[in-house]
Amino acid sequence: MDLNLPWWQVLSFVGVILMAVLVNIVVKIWWVPLRTQKFLRNQGIHGPPYKLFYGSTKELLEIKKHAKLTSLKITPHDITPLVVPHIDVWVKQYGRIFVYWLGTAPKIVVDDPEIMKQILSNKSEHYEKPELNIQLRRLLGYGLASSNGEKWAGQRRLLTPAFHLESLKSMVPVMAASTAKMLEKWRNAIGEGVKEIEVSEEFPCLTADVIARTAFGSSFEEGKRIFHMLAELATLAGKSFGKIYFPGSRFLPIPSNLRSRKLDMDIQKSLTEIIFNRQKNVEMRKCDSYGSDILGLMMDAYKNKLKDKKDFLSLSLQDMIDECKTFFIAGSQTTATLLTWTLILLGMHTDWQDQAREEVLNIFNKDIPKFDALSRLKLVNMILYEVLRLYPPSIISSRKAYKNMQLGNLTIPTGIELVLPTIMVHHDVQLWGKDSKEFNPLRFSEGISKASTHPNAFIGFGFGPRTCMGQNFALIEAKVILIMILQHFSFSISPTYSHAPAFVFTILPQHGAQIMFQELQN
Numbered sequence: 303m304d305l306n307l308p309w310w311q312v313l314s315f316v317g318v319i320l321m322a323v324l325v326n327i328v329v330k331i332w333w334v335p336l337r338t339q340k341f342l343r344n345q346g347i348h349g350p351p352y353k354l355f356y357g358s359t360k361e362l363l364e365i366k367k368h369a370k371l372t373s374l375k376i377t378p379h380d381i382t383p384l385v386v387p388h389i390d391v392w393v394k395q396y397g398r399i400f401v402y403w404l405g406t407a408p409k410i411v412v413d414d415p416e417i418m419k420q421i422l423s424n425k426s427e428h429y430e431k432p433e434l435n436i437q438l439r440r441l442l443g444y445g446l447a448s449s450n451g452e453k454w455a456g457q458r459r460l461l462t463p464a465f466h467l468e469s470l471k472s473m474v475p476v477m478a479a480s481t482a483k484m485l486e487k488w489r490n491a492i493g494e495g496v497k498e499i500e501v502s503e504e505f506p507c508l509t510a511d512v513i514a515r516t517a518f519g520s521s522f523e524e525g526k527r528i529f530h531m532l533a534e535l536a537t538l539a540g541k542s543f544g545k546i547y548f549p550g551s552r553f554l555p556i557p558s559n560l561r562s563r564k565l566d567m568d569i570q571k572s573l574t575e576i577i578f579n580r581q582k583n584v585e586m587r588k589c590d591s592y593g594s595d596i597l598g599l600m601m602d603a604y605k606n607k608l609k610d611k612k613d614f615l616s617l618s619l620q621d622m623i624d625e626c627k628t629f630f631i632a633g634s635q636t637t638a639t640l641l642t643w644t645l646i647l648l649g650m651h652t653d654w655q656d657q658a659r660e661e662v663l664n665i666f667n668k669d670i671p672k673f674d675a676l677s678r679l680k681l682v683n684m685i686l687y688e689v690l691r692l693y694p695p696s697i698i699s700s701r702k703a704y705k706n707m708q709l710g711n712l713t714i715p716t717g718i719e720l721v722l723p724t725i726m727v728h729h730d731v732q733l734w735g736k737d738s739k740e741f742n743p744l745r746f747s748e749g750i751s752k753a754s755t756h757p758n759a760f761i762g763f764g765f766g767p768r769t770c771m772g773q774n775f776a777l778i779e780a781k782v783i784l785i786m787i788l789q790h791f792s793f794s795i796s797p798t799y800s801h802a803p804a805f806v807f808t809i810l811p812q813h814g815a816q817i818m819f820q821e822l823q824n
Contacts, residue, residue: 330406331354331355331406332354334406335352335357335403335406335408336352338408338715338718339351339352339401339408341715342401342408342410345711345712345713347399347400347401347410347712348396348397348400348401349392349396349400349401349402349403350392350396350402350403352403353403355405355406356403356405357402357403357404357405357406357407357408358402358403358404359403359404359405361388362388362402362404365387365388365391366387366388368387369383369384369387378650378801379692379739379740379741380729380739381692381693381725381729381803381809382725382726382729384802384803384804385697385725385803385804385805385809386697386698386723386725386726386805388402389411389413389721389723389726390726392411393411393413393726398412398413398414399411399412399413399414399417399712407719408718408719409718409719409720409721410714410718410719410720410721411720411721411722411723412709412720412721412722413723413726413727413730415727415733415756415758415759416756416758417709417710418722418727418758418761418765419758419765419766420709420710421701421709421720421722422699422701422722422761422764422765422766422768423758423765423766423767425707426766426767426768428703428704428705428707429701429702429703429704429707429720430450430451430701430702430704431447431448431449431450431700431701431702432700432701432702432719434448436562437535437538437539437558437562438539440535440539440562440563440565440566441532441535441536441539441627441631442624442627442628442631443620443623443624443627443628444620444621444624445457445621445624445625445627445628445629446458446461446625446628446771447628447632448628454768456607457621457625458771460600460603460604460607461600461603461625461771462771463599463603464596464599464600464603465771465772465774465775467774469599470673470774470775470778471673472594473516473775473778474671474672474673474676474778474782475670476512476515476516477512477516477778477779477782477783478670478671478782478786480508480511480512480515481508481782481783481786481787482670482786483511484504484507484508485786485787485790485791488504488791488819489790489821492819492820492821497796497818498796498798498816498817498818498819499816499817499818499819500814500815500816500817501641501642501645501815501817502642502810502811502814502815503814505637505638505641505642505783506533506634506635506638508638508783509633509634509635509637509638509641509779510526510529510530510533510634511526512634512637512779513525513529513629513630513633513634514526514528514529515595516595516596517595517596517597517626517629517630517633518576518595518596518597519593519594519595519597519598524572524575524576525576527572528569528572528573528626528630529630529634531565531568531569531572532565532569532627532630532631534561534565535562535565535566535569536631536635536807537806537807538558538561538562538565539562539807569627570623573622573623573626573627574619574623576597577597577601577619577622577623580592580593580597580598580601581601592605596629597622597626600622600625600626601622604618604621604622629772632770632772633772633775633776635695635807635808636695636770636772636776636808637776637779637780637783639693639695639808639809639810640686640689640690640693640695640776640780641780641783641784642810642811642815643689643692643693643809643811644685644686644689644780644784645787645793645815645817646795646799646801646811646815646817647685647688647689647692647741648685648793649793649794649795649817649818650741650795651741652792652794654685654741654743655788655792655793657681658681658682658685658784658788659788659789659792661679661680661681661682662679662682662785662788662789663788663789665678665679666785666789668789668790668824670786671781671782671785671786673778676778676781676782679781679785681743682781682784682785683746683781684743684744684745684746684747685743686777686780686781686784687743687746687750687753687760687762688741688742688743688745688746690760690762690763691728691734691760691762692728692729692741693803693809694724694725694728694761694762694809695762695808695809696724696764696808697723697724697725697805697808697809698721698722698723698724698725699722699724699761699764700719700720700721700722701719701720701722702717702718702719702720703715703716703717703718703720704716704717722761724761724762725809727759727761728759728760728761728762730759732755733754733755733756733759734753734754734755734759735754763776789822790821790822791819791820791821791822792819792820792822793817793818793819793820794817794818795816795817795818796816796817796818798816799811799813799814799815799816799817800812800813
């Protein structure tokens with residue numbers, strides 16, 4: 303190539319490149335979105351109109367800002383206008399299926415249990431989890447909750463034995479022991495004159511202890527330290543929801559990027575040390591197995607899968623780290639959130655609390671809960687399901703069509719993200735009746751499938767092949783903890799409690815959950 307080109311040829315060459323870049327940008331931020339919008343409108347899928355570059359983001363932020371200024375006026379549990387205000391507003395305006403734009407990316411919201419069933423179950427193999435943003439990827443990696451295709455299927459097969467009921471049965475004493483320590487702390491605090499306890503701070507500590515002990519056994523103290531780092535990472539990830547990401551923005555030296563990068567590196571290092579220490583102990587014959595906890599079962603599963611590979615640990619290390627992160631976040635946050643709202647609701651509705659306590663004392667008296675007797679609980683089960691209905695830990699799930707797909711009479715273009723608002727379905731009057739915004743555990747008296755007018759309207763732990771693998775662990779843990787609280791305390795909402803549910807990473811009480819406890823007499 304001649305490097306001594308005339309200046310006008312150099313300028314022409316640069317001009318062509320700049321023009322090509324400009325055309326590419328215009329196509330991406332104007333022509334493609336408008337073409338997609340027209341294609342969807344022709345099928346009857348409407349929504350807030352696309353605006354150059356910003357999409358619907360400005361309107362979305364205005365709706366959220368307005369929602370923060372409003373209060374719960376109809377009933378305390380009518381929370382969709384607070385936690386998903388944009389979906390609540392746009393469903394009423396555009397119907398159960400509509401499109402909005404996060405920047406240049408279209409999001410099709412599907413608020414219909416029958417179509418959701420097609421996406422999550424009947425045609426689930428044609429829809430995959432969307433790519434996570436950098437904050438969520440640091441939090442979850444490519445574990446079971448975020449992987450796709452053959453990788454997901456292989457992970458599911460490997461991890462299933464760790465969540466068999468027989469494996470969970472051995473974890474109940476650990477759950478009970480951790481709970482007993484927390485209750486003793488509460489008893490001492492009440493004896494010293496403490497009027498109320500902030501359970502939204504207590505339960506994450508408790509579930510972190512349970513997760514650390516059941517997942518990491520003798521390494522539980524290090525496990526708890528990892529959990530606290532993951533909890534901070536989850537808060538940073540929660541703040542990223544609804545934001546437009548610019549290419550390369552993760553490399554900007556802003557405080558959130560620097561902190562999340564540091565946390566991610568520390569978590570990776572800590573989990574790597576725990577895993578390699580176990581391998582070393584087995585090799586040095588200090589122990590004859592990797593352990594009977596969840597990490598030990600996972601290491602056994604990967605060793606069996608890669609039995610012909612001497613370096614199986616190096617080959618599967620990142621997968622195990624990602625699964626540990628997923629289990630920590632999904633397991634601890636789900637149960638802590640469920641327990642927090644359960645105590646708030648039973649503190650509001652003390653008649654249901656009294657009935658639940660009567661059932662618990664009839665079955666267990668004041669003895670430590672035994673796994674085999676948990677199946678005899680009826681009302682406690684109904685209460686937990688009703689709490690999961692009103693305050694689901696995961697209020698939205700997402701899928702992406704990896705090829706053009708037919709959904710009924712609709713054609714969904716390749717790559718478009720489908721947003722499935724669990725909480726909207728859980729609060730739908732047409733599905734749950736006129737009392738859909740009220741706390742009524744008896745709606746589950748005949749089971750989940752008969753609690754509403756649609757058998758798949760309850761999606762507390764997801765639906766279809768990707769139903770949460772840890773749901774039995776979460777429910778067993780919640781039952782054990784709730785049983786032991788009911789055995790020893792009565793409780794009510796504190797006058798200082800302000801009911802303000804807010805969506806961070808899950809639904810949390812924005813101003814805390816202050817509960818007043820009174821110890822029961824023997």
